[in-house]
Amino acid sequence: DAGVIQSPRHEVTEMGQEVTLRCKPISGHDYLFWYRQTMMRGLELLIYFNNNVPIDDSGMPEDRFSAKMPNASFSTLKIQPSEPRDSAVYFCASSLRSGQGGNYEQYFGPGTRLTVT
């Protein structure tokens, strides 16, 4: 398996522009997580999905952030409008629960480094 795939790997945009980050989870996994990592705040959970349904979005910073999972193999995280304080590395992770033959391990993608100028 190719692992969790994220695109783009790097994104540089100007303040006010819309940014869309993409994630393809590992095939068969039923949970998908979006995290943000910064030096100041560490690793923060933004939102997670189970079977394509958002379960907990309490970590989404504000209404400028939205996430979707239209099917089991694709998710997006959108920021509109973007601001310089959104600059961070955004990670997607997927997993399969133990009860379904999984092991509770989260598999992380390589991340998208977002810079908003």
Add this chain to the structure above:
Amino acid sequence: AQSVTQLDSQVPVFEEAPVELRCNYSSSVSVYLFWYVQYPNQGLQLLLKYLSGSTLVESINGFEAEFNKSQTSFHLRKPSVHISDTAEYFCAVTSTSGTYKYIFGTGTRLKVLA
């Protein structure tokens, strides 16, 4: 609610010396415990985990961690580190039932010196 505390933000250690990275957690429910490692410019990778059974768990590259329920700790140790172990290490917990949210610590940056 759960929380994870990694008291040491940075740990410098000489090559071939032993190291311990500390992790303490707080939870009102039973938890599973994990250590993840992040190498520069990469995502996090699972190093080892405690789900049940023996409280001492090991990784394939020589790390071990011991679950201590009374002290609510899950410290990571290695008897002899290599330069290649230089990375950031994250402790994480998730409840054994209910919400499947992971709570991560703030990370410990291990720097192995030649």
